[in-house]
Amino acid sequence: MTTWLEIAPLLTLIGVFVTALVTISNARDISKYSRDTSFIVELFKSKTQFRMACIDRRLQVHQEAFTLWRKLFKNIHTSEIGATVIECQKWWDENCLYLEPEVRKAxxxxxxxxxxxxxYLTPPADLQLAKDNWKVITAFPNILFEAVQLPKLTAIEEKASLEENNLSSRNTRI
Known part of the structure; x- marks a missing residue:
């Protein structure tokens, strides 16, 4: 009969072997999680860098959309509306990807x-249809302003801007 003292070294060896396997398995898991985390961090960084690189262009495009909408609004009851709509369509084709999704649609x-x-205004006019249509047209600026929401200037930035404007206006008078 085998005694406990005879199997103890074998059990110890098995314990060491199991511990080594668990350690290796944990190390692989940690390595895998580390790689996954690094990948996610790099993906986030690249997406953020891309968005930051486009921020000036995106702001410019939103301003252009507002300017075109003002022209559209001004010409809505004139013979120039067709040409203005075509101008808006052409501009939209060239710039829509820079617009926020809700602004793009609006x-x-x-x-x-x-x-x-x-x-909708020519007889027989459907006034409700005309009102609903007008609501869609006039909703655009508020949707745009909501999407852009520039941060307010801090008091220090505002003061610096005023000083810069005063300095440049003095230089142009000289």
């Missing part, structure tokens, strides 16, 4: 509705 809806607005 701008396309506004110029589409502007194109057909006059037809």
């Amino acid at each position: 701008f396309a809806d506004a110029f589409s509705c502007a194109h057909s607005h006059a037809s």
